[in-house]
Amino acid sequence: MTAAAAPRVPESRLALMARTRWGRRLRAAIPPVAVFALVIVAWEASLTLLGVQQFLLPRPSVIVAALVAEQADLSRGAAYTATEALGGLFLGSLLGIGAAFATARWVTARESLLPVAIAANSIPIIALAPIANIWFGSDNPVSRMAIVAVMVFFPMMVNAVRGLVEVDPAALELMEANAASTWQVIAKVRIPNALPYVLTALKIATTLSVIGAVVGEYFGGPQYALGVYITSEAYVFRYMNAWAAILIASTMGIVFYLAVVGLERLALPWHASNRAASG
Amino acid sequence: MTDDARPVVEIAGATKVFGTGPTAVTALESIDLAIRAGEFVSLIGPSGCGKSTLLRLIGDLTPATAGSVRVNGKPADEARRGREYGIVFQAPVLFEWRTVDRNVELPLEISGHPRAERRARALEMLNLVELGDFARAYPWQLSGGMQQRVAIARALATDPELLLMDEPFGALDEMTRERMNNEVMAIWRRTKTTVVFVTHSIPEAVFLSTRVVVMSARPGRITKVIDVDLPQPRTFETREHPRYFDLVTAVREALRQRETDGSLVEGGRGGDVAARIRAEGYT
Numbered sequence: 001m002t003a004a005a006a007p008r009v010p011e012s013r014l015a016l017m018a019r020t021r022w023g024r025r026l027r028a029a030i031p032p033v034a035v036f037a038l039v040i041v042a043w044e045a046s047l048t049l050l051g052v053q054q055f056l057l058p059r060p061s062v063i064v065a066a067l068v069a070e071q072a073d074l075s076r077g078a079a080y081t082a083t084e085a086l087g088g089l090f091l092g093s094l095l096g097i098g099a100a101f102a103t104a105r106w107v108t109a110r111e112s113l114l115p116v117a118i119a120a121n122s123i124p125i126i127a128l129a130p131i132a133n134i135w136f137g138s139d140n141p142v143s144r145m146a147i148v149a150v151m152v153f154f155p156m157m158v159n160a161v162r163g164l165v166e167v168d169p170a171a172l173e174l175m176e177a178n179a180a181s182t183w184q185v186i187a188k189v190r191i192p193n194a195l196p197y198v199l200t201a202l203k204i205a206t207t208l209s210v211i212g213a214v215v216g217e218y219f220g221g222p223q224y225a226l227g228v229y230i231t232s233e234a235y236v237f238r239y240m241n242a243w244a245a246i247l248i249a250s251t252m253g254i255v256f257y258l259a260v261v262g263l264e265r266l267a268l269p270w271h272a273s274n275r276a277a278s279g
Numbered sequence: 280m281t282d283d284a285r286p287v288v289e290i291a292g293a294t295k296v297f298g299t300g301p302t303a304v305t306a307l308e309s310i311d312l313a314i315r316a317g318e319f320v321s322l323i324g325p326s327g328c329g330k331s332t333l334l335r336l337i338g339d340l341t342p343a344t345a346g347s348v349r350v351n352g353k354p355a356d357e358a359r360r361g362r363e364y365g366i367v368f369q370a371p372v373l374f375e376w377r378t379v380d381r382n383v384e385l386p387l388e389i390s391g392h393p394r395a396e397r398r399a400r401a402l403e404m405l406n407l408v409e410l411g412d413f414a415r416a417y418p419w420q421l422s423g424g425m426q427q428r429v430a431i432a433r434a435l436a437t438d439p440e441l442l443l444m445d446e447p448f449g450a451l452d453e454m455t456r457e458r459m460n461n462e463v464m465a466i467w468r469r470t471k472t473t474v475v476f477v478t479h480s481i482p483e484a485v486f487l488s489t490r491v492v493v494m495s496a497r498p499g500r501i502t503k504v505i506d507v508d509l510p511q512p513r514t515f516e517t518r519e520h521p522r523y524f525d526l527v528t529a530v531r532e533a534l535r536q537r538e539t540d541g542s543l544v545e546g547g548r549g550g551d552v553a554a555r556i557r558a559e560g561y562t
Contacts (some may be wrong), residue, residue, distance in 0.1 A: 168372065170368055170370055170372045171372055171374065173340055173368070173372075174366070174368070174372050174385075175389070176340060176359075177338055177340060177359065177364070177366045178362060178385070178386045178389045178390070179359055179360045179361075179362050179389070179390075180389045184389055188374075188385070188388070188389075189374070192374065192376045192377075193376075195376070268376070269417075270375055270376050270377075270378075270417045270418075270419070271375075271376075272419075
């Protein structure tokens, strides 16, 4: 809440910002896009010049060709893996937020559960993937959803608890002075306060969800699932196909992440992280 | 404005002790104070004298250990539950996720006023503090002084009979503070609200108040009550009024007297006690 220099006539300044916002965003996008293009060109050129073997690292043009040739299998696999990732993400977030509410509400729960959650946060949950296959069946997407859900659960819960609990004491006092009910304090102070924390956790969780789904599939799943596809294509030396699937999985992670960033812009127009974009 | 003799705040033998046993700290000892409708009363004293604690007793944000605190003729807790006062803290405490007008609406929202009424009232209050143009801005877009004016508008939104202000301008620079003081006077004249104002600035207390309550620390006590008979309305000229300087001197002397008394009796121990009170979050 730092005091910024106040605009004398805010409406006109806001209008001005709105007009140039897209222009500014476009300009901000130029450097990373240029770097990306440069990397691709350098990749393509250096492999050709140095004569690197295809199986070590295929050229981008070969990967794109594989992407086109295998598009039927790849799009089916992408849809399947995305369903697992999103299903697990939804389930894990829901449970994490639910647990956070319970933990924030009852002090004893907080004192006993939160240390456990923080410790569990550092467990490599992906190691449980083979076990999940035994529980749910390796051809069952629920097997991967469960892995993803457990991976997502802890960062979501830990962050949401912090957001619900780490409230400005003066804000609580203000609510008390106005004789606000417990529910009003939750709805008007704790939840809005927790929102940026939850969205931060969701950003971490999107990345985790794709990792969880793909790596989970390394231990089993239908042939077209991205993780299964990557391992089986690599096994028969069709590396460009494996790379095409890796490219899709990476894109999936980036798209999920950007979706949350977009959500953040919509839900938190006031937040410090969005001030650069709007003011 | 002081014709109405009806007491808004009545404090009788109020004592506040933090903690128990040998570590107990007496923040306030047998305070008696009555504030009538329309008065502007400042509480002034060194840190640790319990002036903020006294304000919090009136607002029922902390209970008195002994004695009685009544607001509008009711026990303080009943008055708080009846939302009978507005409060302004040292920090603006604006919700950063709400626009300025929605911050001002907050008390009305809590008490369940309909939306249209809230909107109209918030705008009216923002116009009162001359921030009508900033209704749709977010708090971070405002300067510190403007944020505190929003906090005042919020405190007045429910049209309370009593306004509690806890060092509201303590974090502002001297020039902004003087401008805010002029504004508070203008608001007070228009709303006819009874104000209890905690400050550690002597000129501020004299300029604003109809009465200045001087307090001393360890334990917190009222040592002197000085009537400020400066003419109303208080304006820029007030600060150049010869009587103004007399009163500033009178308050300063009342404060210094207690200070030397305290140091003679208590020596260096006082700092400790003040620190302990602060550690509990009440200064």
